[in-house]
Amino acid sequence: MPGEHMSNDEFFAKLTNLFELNRKKGHGSVYLTQKRMTIPPDTDGSSPAKVLDDPLWDTHPENPLPIIVRANNNKSSKQPGTDREDVNKIKISTLVQPDQLDAFYVRYAEVCKAGMSGLKKRDKKKKKKEKKKKKGGEGEAKG
């Protein structure tokens, strides 16, 4: 199914939208999946590597293989008693070539960090207060 995948740039744009949609709804999940792409998109589906009479044929392929990254959310239907809207399932996927892997994951991390709101942030204020208190206490004790 070569037609289904989108370019990496398009994938990031849509992934940002997916996170944004989730944030607006205030409820729901975003699934991210990554997997090795074993079947080259330009062949008819039979994997030539499997012909080799080696049970561990897949642990040492001749060339680095692309990986497929998918993202999707869940379909949600309107529940009585809530103000949630109907949302259809959104599925996006992209192929990452081995030479673009590092660059892809740098951007991927940025998009995820920006998109995953609501997770607990580091409590810097508390720690600072504690430190100040401790310092103050020590000073008093010394004095």
Add this chain to the structure above:
Amino acid sequence: MPLFKTSAEWYEQSSLLLKARPTTARITSKYTVLKPTASKISKRQKYLSKHPKPKISSTGSPPPSTSAAVQDPTEPVVTFKLKTYDPVSGACLQYQTAKAAEVGRLVGSLGRLGRCMAALPEVVEETSVAAAVDAGAGVGVAAPMVEKDVKLVAPVVEQKAGGGGKKKKKGKK
């Protein structure tokens, strides 16, 4: 289906699983926001009324972190869960977190595991293998074995890395 306590442990086990089954294993990460249901909210409120926050001024120590989690009864539960699953062997390795600070690091480790999937050599191992080849060259016996192993996994980069390492060593000597 183990749920690991540290992300480092999860990464280590996942990379081993990916090395064993690089074609079938997949990593699914799930970011989820759950609004508490009405019953959950009432439960939380009950809990809060039963366990009032200890006043900071009276004890001098901050309240334990468990009470901080249920400060606001209507607050959604947000989690980020990572799963490495191999459908052939049925192994499923999990790690879950609720901390925003960990997301960047976890996606970074997803990237490193992605290198395993793509059959690219690991970044960290690249240098260590080069060092091992250098060290083994002096011993004689160990060197060919190491090189054999590496050639199976990654023939191209090993030659580059090994060659570079050797040249550097020779220059120093």
